[in-house]
Amino acid sequence: MTNDASAALLETVQQYVAGANPFVIVGGGSKSFLGCRPAVSEPPAVVSVAEHHGVINYEPTELVMTARSGTPLSTVISTLHEHGQQLPFDPPQLPNATLGGTVACGLSGPTRPYAGSVRDHALGVRIISGKGEDCSFGGEVMKNVAGYDVSRVQVGAFGTLGVLLDISLKVLPLPESTVTLMFEQAAHDTVPMVQLARQYLPVTGAVLIGEQRFIRLAGSEAGVKAAAAQLGGESVNDDGPWTGVRDLSHAFFDDIRPTWRFSVPDYASTLELPNDDDGTPAATLYDWGGAQRWVKTNASAEVCFAAAAGAKGHATRFSEAPAGAPTHQPINGVSARLQSELRASFDPHRLCNRGRFHPELDS
Amino acid sequence: MVADAKTALSRADKRALYSSELSALVPKGQVLHTDEDLRPYESDGLTVFKRAPLSVVLPATIEEVQAVMRWASSRQVPVVARGAGTGLSGGALPHEDGILLGLAKFNKILELNAEHGYARVQPGVTNLAISNVARPHGLYYAPDPSSQIACTIGGNVAENSGGVHCLKYGLTVHNVLSIDVVTVDGELLTIGAMGCDDAGYDLMALLTGSEGMLAVTVEVTVKLLPVPPVAKLVMAAFNSVSAAGDAVGSVIAEGIIPAGLELMDSPAIVAAEDFAGCGYPTDAAAVLLCELDGTEAEVNAQIGRVSDVFNRCHATALHIAETEDERLLLWKGRKSAFPAVGRISPDYYCIDGTIPRRELSTVLSRMDELSKEFGLRIANVFHAGDGNLHPLILYDASVDGETERTERLGSEILQLCVKVGGTVTGEHGVGVEKINEMCVQFDTDTLNQFHAVKAAFDPAGLLNPGKAIPTLQRCAEFGAMHVHNGQCSHPELERF
Numbered sequence: 001m002t003n004d005a006s007a008a009l010l011e012t013v014q015q016y017v018a019g020a021n022p023f024v025i026v027g028g029g030s031k032s033f034l035g036c037r038p039a040v041s042e043p044p045a046v047v048s049v050a051e052h053h054g055v056i057n058y059e060p061t062e063l064v065m066t067a068r069s070g071t072p073l074s075t076v077i078s079t080l081h082e083h084g085q086q087l088p089f090d091p092p093q094l095p096n097a098t099l100g101g102t103v104a105c106g107l108s109g110p111t112r113p114y115a116g117s118v119r120d121h122a123l124g125v126r127i128i129s130g131k132g133e134d135c136s137f138g139g140e141v142m143k144n145v146a147g148y149d150v151s152r153v154q155v156g157a158f159g160t161l162g163v164l165l166d167i168s169l170k171v172l173p174l175p176e177s178t179v180t181l182m183f184e185q186a187a188h189d190t191v192p193m194v195q196l197a198r199q200y201l202p203v204t205g206a207v208l209i210g211e212q213r214f215i216r217l218a219g220s221e222a223g224v225k226a227a228a229a230q231l232g233g234e235s236v237n238d239d240g241p242w243t244g245v246r247d248l249s250h251a252f253f254d255d256i257r258p259t260w261r262f263s264v265p266d267y268a269s270t271l272e273l274p275n276d277d278d279g280t281p282a283a284t285l286y287d288w289g290g291a292q293r294w295v296k297t298n299a300s301a302e303v304c305f306a307a308a309a310g311a312k313g314h315a316t317r318f319s320e321a322p323a324g325a326p327t328h329q330p331i332n333g334v335s336a337r338l339q340s341e342l343r344a345s346f347d348p349h350r351l352c353n354r355g356r357f358h359p360e361l362d363s
Numbered sequence: 364m365v366a367d368a369k370t371a372l373s374r375a376d377k378r379a380l381y382s383s384e385l386s387a388l389v390p391k392g393q394v395l396h397t398d399e400d401l402r403p404y405e406s407d408g409l410t411v412f413k414r415a416p417l418s419v420v421l422p423a424t425i426e427e428v429q430a431v432m433r434w435a436s437s438r439q440v441p442v443v444a445r446g447a448g449t450g451l452s453g454g455a456l457p458h459e460d461g462i463l464l465g466l467a468k469f470n471k472i473l474e475l476n477a478e479h480g481y482a483r484v485q486p487g488v489t490n491l492a493i494s495n496v497a498r499p500h501g502l503y504y505a506p507d508p509s510s511q512i513a514c515t516i517g518g519n520v521a522e523n524s525g526g527v528h529c530l531k532y533g534l535t536v537h538n539v540l541s542i543d544v545v546t547v548d549g550e551l552l553t554i555g556a557m558g559c560d561d562a563g564y565d566l567m568a569l570l571t572g573s574e575g576m577l578a579v580t581v582e583v584t585v586k587l588l589p590v591p592p593v594a595k596l597v598m599a600a601f602n603s604v605s606a607a608g609d610a611v612g613s614v615i616a617e618g619i620i621p622a623g624l625e626l627m628d629s630p631a632i633v634a635a636e637d638f639a640g641c642g643y644p645t646d647a648a649a650v651l652l653c654e655l656d657g658t659e660a661e662v663n664a665q666i667g668r669v670s671d672v673f674n675r676c677h678a679t680a681l682h683i684a685e686t687e688d689e690r691l692l693l694w695k696g697r698k699s700a701f702p703a704v705g706r707i708s709p710d711y712y713c714i715d716g717t718i719p720r721r722e723l724s725t726v727l728s729r730m731d732e733l734s735k736e737f738g739l740r741i742a743n744v745f746h747a748g749d750g751n752l753h754p755l756i757l758y759d760a761s762v763d764g765e766t767e768r769t770e771r772l773g774s775e776i777l778q779l780c781v782k783v784g785g786t787v788t789g790e791h792g793v794g795v796e797k798i799n800e801m802c803v804q805f806d807t808d809t810l811n812q813f814h815a816v817k818a819a820f821d822p823a824g825l826l827n828p829g830k831a832i833p834t835l836q837r838c839a840e841f842g843a844m845h846v847h848n849g850q851c852s853h854p855e856l857e858r859f
Contacts, residue, residue, distance in 0.1 A: 061612040062719050062750075084618055112559060119565055120537050133808040141717040142530070142749040143789035145523050145572045146797075146804055147813050147832060149536065152568035156560070173618035198480055198502070200589040200658065223661030265557040267479050291559045314562035329562040334552045339563050341819035346812065358563055 002054020004068070006126075006134070006165050012047055013163060014132035022354040023047050025159040027070055028096030031105050032320075035158055038355030039324040047163055049100050055079055056166060057140065064123060064140050065171050069100025069164040080171055088115040088172045092247050100164045106156025109246035110205040110216070113197070113266070113288045119155035121170040127154065127162035130347020140168045153342075158357035161346040175204070175218035177225075180240035181233035183213040188270045190290030197266065197289050201227045207245055208286035209252060214240050245287055248294075248318070252285045255296040258321075260304050264313030266290035271307045273299050294318075301326050328358050336360060378417045381440065381462060385420050388430040393468075395419040404463050407448040407455040408510075409796055411712075411766060416443065416457035423468040425543070425551060425581045431464060432579065433549035441828050442547075444575045446487060446515035450522060451713055452794030454574045454830060461828075464579065466517055472496055473582070481540060481557070483584045486517025490524075493585060502587035505532035508790070509698045517580045523572030525790040527623040527697065528654075530748035534790070536571040538586050544570065544578035547821045557584070569816070574792050575827040577820040591656035594622065595666050596690045599673040600647035600680040604628050604743075607649035608723035610676035611747045614653065617672055619665055623654040624748035625697050628727075631704065631742040631755070638703030641696035642689075644680055651747065652697055654690075700744045701755065708740070708757035712769050716780030717789035720750045729779055730754060737772040739765075751789035752780070778803050793831045801831075802838035810835065 016023045023045040026032075053070035060083040067076055073091065076099050080086050090109035091102045103125075108117040124138030138144055138151035151168075154161055185192060185208070192213060193206045202223050205216030215231065217224045228235070244250030253259060262271060266289045273282040273295065282297035297304070301317065305326075308315035314329035321327045331339055340361045343350065350362045372380065382396040395401060396418040405413040417440075422428045435442045441461030448455050457463045469485035472492065476482070477500035482493055490511040494503040507526035508514055514524070520542060525534045532538070541555030555567035570577055601607040607626050614621065627635065627643075627650050636643040643650055651673070655665045666683065673681055684690035696703075704711045718726050727743065734741045740757040754776055758769040777787040777800040787793070787800040801810070813832040817824065833841070 059719070059721060061615045062721065063615060064719075106560070106565075116533065116537060117559065119568055120533065129808075129812060133812065135809040135812050136806070137809065137812075139784070139786050141719060141785050141789070143525055143534065143717045143746070143751045144786040145790060145792055146786045146788050146801060147793070147809075148577075148816050149523070149568050149572050150812070150816070152536070153565050155565060155568075157564055161564070172620060173615075176618065194479070198478070198589055200591050202658070202661065219657070220661045220664040222664040223658050226658060226660035263556070263558045263560050265479070268558075288559060313556065313558045314560075316562075331563045334546065334550045335554075335563065335566070338546070338552075338820060339566070342564055342566075342569075342816065345815035345819040361563070 002068070003051055005052035009047065009049065009052060009163060009165065010128055010132070010134055013128045016045055016047070016351060017130065017132035017349070020349050020351070021045055022351045024356070025049065025104070025163050025353055027098030027101040028072065030094040030097040031101050034105060034318065034327070035356040036325070036327050036359055037321060037323045038359070049098070049163065052165065060085055062140070063142070063171055064168055066124070066140055066166055066168040067099050068166055069098060069103070071099045073097040073099055073102055081174065084174050085171045086174045087169065088121055089118050090115070090246060091118065094247060099167055103155055103167055104157065104159045104164060110207060110242055110287055113291055114204050115172070119152045122151045122155050122167070123170055124168035125151045125154050125164060126166040127164055129162040130349065130352045138168065142170055159353040160343055160357045162352060177221040178216065178218040179224050179228050180236040180242070181215045181217070181228060181231055182236050183215070183233045184211055185213050187211050188284065190266060190286055193286070193289040194267050201231070205242055206289040207241060208290070209241060216240065216242060245285065250285070252283065252294065252296070255283055257296040257298050258317060258319040260295045260297060261316045261318050262293040262295055262308050262311070262313055264291060264293065264308065264311040268311040268313065271295065271311055273297055273307050274303065305329050326359070330360055331358055332360070374417070377460075382418045384434060385418060385431065385462070388434060389420060389422050389427045393421045393423065395421070404445065404448070404457060404465065407445070407450045407453060409451050409453040409456070409794065411770070412453045412456050412795055414457050414459050416459070416461055416463040419463045419465055421465045421468055425545065428464070428545045428579060428581055429549040429551060432545050432547060435462065435825060436548045436823070439823060439825065441825050443827050444521070444579050446518035447489070447513050449510045449514040450518060450792065450794065451715065452788065452792040452796040454521065454792050454794035454827070456795055458828060466515070469517070469581065475500070477502060477587075480587045481584055482587055483582065484516055486520070486580045486583055487515050490514050490516055490519055497587045498590065501590055503590050504585050505538050505588050506535050509701065516583050516585065520571055520580050520583055521573065521575045522790070522792040525746070525751070527625055527694075527746065530624060530746070531620050531622045532588070536568055539567065539571060540584045540586055541567065542570065542580050542584070543582035544580050546578050547823070547826050551581070555584070572792070574794065574831040576817055576831055577826065579826070591622070593659045593662045594654055594656040594690065595662050596684040596693055597653045597655070597666065597669055597673070598682045598684070598693055599651045599653070599678040600644045601649045601651070601677065602647070602679050604649040604727050605724040606677055607651050608720065608747065610651060610673055610678065611720060613672045613676055614669060617668055619669060621653045621669070621748060622656040623652065625652040626650070626745040626747040627697065627700065628743040630740065631700050631744050634703040634707050634742060635696040635700045638706060639692070639696040639699055641692045643696055647679065652693060697744070704742050704755045704757065709759040709761065712756040712758060712773055714754045714756065714773050714776050715751070715788050715791035716777050716785055717749070717751045718780050718783050718785035720747065722783040722785070726752070726779060726783060730776060733772060733775055737768055739769060739772055746789070750785065774800060795830055798830070798833045798837065799841040801833050802841050807835060810838070
């Protein structure tokens with residue numbers, strides 16, 4: 001079942017633009033916990049893309065799929081699986097997640113350092129800008145340098161550069177064979193994962209949970225078998241920790257403290273985070289070979305941002321934040337000026353998801 | 364200062380004034396302004412367009428670039444940045460009222476970090492030089508445009524360059540971690556991150572491929588990948604181009620992503636064989652070069668499957684390179700296809716469009732018709748894995764009107780690429796060359812949004828003005844309008 005609601009969406013957005021009325025963009029609502037919650041008195045106007053759904057074009061041998069933003073992520077993935085293909089960035093499959101929300105939030109799973117991110121696979125987008133204009137960037141071919149690469153810039157922009165309508169992504173074959181290996185090691189030591197990244201092996205995941213390192217190998221059966229024999233370790237019989245880490249449902253996330261995501265160089269040393277008031281240290285799960293660190297802590301946003309900056313990275317809060325509290329590493333200086341101008345070039349009145357992403361770019 | 368830029372100075376006066384002011388910003392000998400000195404900078408790799416700038420400035424430090432940009436901003440002088448000048452779309456064509464910012468002195472590799480897999484380099488370092496210093500550590504920089512021996516990494520960032528291995532390893536945008544840029548008003552900032560992503564908007568993606576229109580790149584940090592332990596090349600011959608095209612689809616359908624998958628048609632095969640003597644079957648209508656790389660176990664498993672696919676797809680001959688030397692020789696033929704064609708024709712014009720691969724037969728047969736219609740021969744090399752087509756039009760510039768006819772044929776081919784769902788440029792950039800065809804690919808609102816993005820970075824339009832994105836006026840003059848939902852896309856403009 002598919003439905004093209006673009007005309008209605010365009011009309012709705014144009015009305016809001018005419019009235020200078022800010023609006024929030026909603027797909028399946030699965031990631032409503034992400035981003036800032038502006039302290040506003042009235043509930044904002046809503047633009048829902050849920051009714052704009054369906055795969056528009058999918059030719060497996062072209063390695064490209066185009067689908068509407070409201071298409072359930074599960075539909076996208078099952079359609080690809082039927083043809084032996086996949087989204088290479090293996091995004092979190094939160095209940096009710098849509099393709100549009102996945103792209104807008106720029107979320108990639110454990111494969112990211114090895115297979116690339118959402119933005120790496122974005123080929124084209126059709127959007128409604130904050131000016132109420134229907135624009136199409138990029139296309140459905142893998143190599144395309146005509147015009148600025150606006151498609152990739154939409155990824156992770158949290159809808160602040162317009163409403164995503166249609167999205168074209170590069171897709172890849174599913175691996176023939178997958179194996180997960182487990183190694184006992186010292187906690188917090190990312191060096192073995194960093195060293196692994198310098199070797200040519202069919203790795204598609206590397207996480208460190210407590211004192212256990214999990215390595216996933218995927219590819220041709222012979223290739224995976226040979227790599228597994230080379231690495232040693234203990235073969236894990238079930239799927240391993242991948243789904244739980246990807247979907248934030250692993251037992252690690254049961255800790256009731258807020259979740260923070262740190263994106264840092266994989267070789268960054270242990271993050272400097274203070275203990276909680278009762279002396280409990282922050283808990284860290286190392287994904288992406290050490291480049292993405294999930295941290296459970298009661299530390300303030302400012303402390304998390306400082307720790308991330310100290311590690312040459314950035315931090316994002318991944319639990320619902322108190323109203324008005326910052327959730328994304330603040331941007332400043334020349335970069336803030338340019339990014340604010342970029343936002344304004346798509347949405348001069350800052351109507352799309354105002355205050356949700358980087359409030360410092362909204363004034 | 365701004366005031367006298369507006370007064371009507373003669374070209375010679377401006378040249379003298381700018382040169383003397385620029386000479387105060389950079390050491391002696393780094394400002395060129397005589398006709399003789401400017402001549403080498405009149406064009407880039409697309410030599411049909413030539414134009415002299417008012418002066419050429421060759422800064423050697425980031426501070427000097429900042430000083431030049433501050434000067435240009437306050438004087439409102441257009442600036443065109445240039446690396447090695449190997450670009451094929453006129454992206455580095457000078458502006459007649461502006462200065463050319465040559466970055467050739469930025470030629471140092473600043474840091475090679477093998478442990479953490481990156482290299483920090485100046486923008487004037489050549490693409491191949493990076494891999495050359497990384498290779499002793501078992502690492503390399505993946506994008507490999509055919510001009511890699513000469514083209515610079517700064518230019519690669521500006522054009523989002525690809526290469527024959529980008530189906531598997533991606534383009535420049537997938538392999539650069541961060542860049543330092545100088546803005547139009549001379550401010551320095553770092554874009555991107557040493558981790559997997561950065562806070563805020565993905566400016567790294569936006570600046571990659573922005574053709575020098577948004578900022579000047581002064582430092583580049585690239586990702587280095589481990590060299591695949593094994594690479595094997597299969598060469599397959601076919602008795603029609605469409606059979607070869609079908610074979611490409613069948614390899615992908617098999618779930619195999621080769622490191623490189625290149626197609627050449629008969630004229631290209633014959634020219635390349637004559638040039639490189641690499642053992643191509645000159646009686647074939649099409650040849651596929653399919654490279655598989657990875658661990659020995661992986662490559663051995665895949666090579667058999669690919670050979671089976673080619674046999675099923677009626678390959679007339681199949682050959683697996685037996686030695687590393689032979690593999691490199693077979694690649695040499697492909698990589699030198701352009702100069703090879705240059706030997707069989709006084710001039711050639713390289714087109715760069717991308718099409719959905721399933722349209723290959725349609726596009727090639729239409730191109731055949733166009734070739735006859737225009738009376739010009741075409742040889743084709745094709746990055747078949749990702750649909751990037753490089754028709755080479757053979758012509759003779761000394762024959763009256765043939766250059767213009769060639770350009771018209773090129774334009775027809777690009778419009779054909781758009782018509783079948785592709786794009787006017789896969790990897791060479793728009794520059795000045797394909798600016799008219801951009802009007803066919805994009806509608807008014809989208810073009811306006813591109814201009815708005817440009818204005819966010821460069822409100823006065825001083826960085827590489829007139830390139831990459833056509834004005835609506837220009838689209839109206841070109842007359843090849845993008846028709847969207849049955850409506851002509853520039854109803855607000857008068858027609859010529």
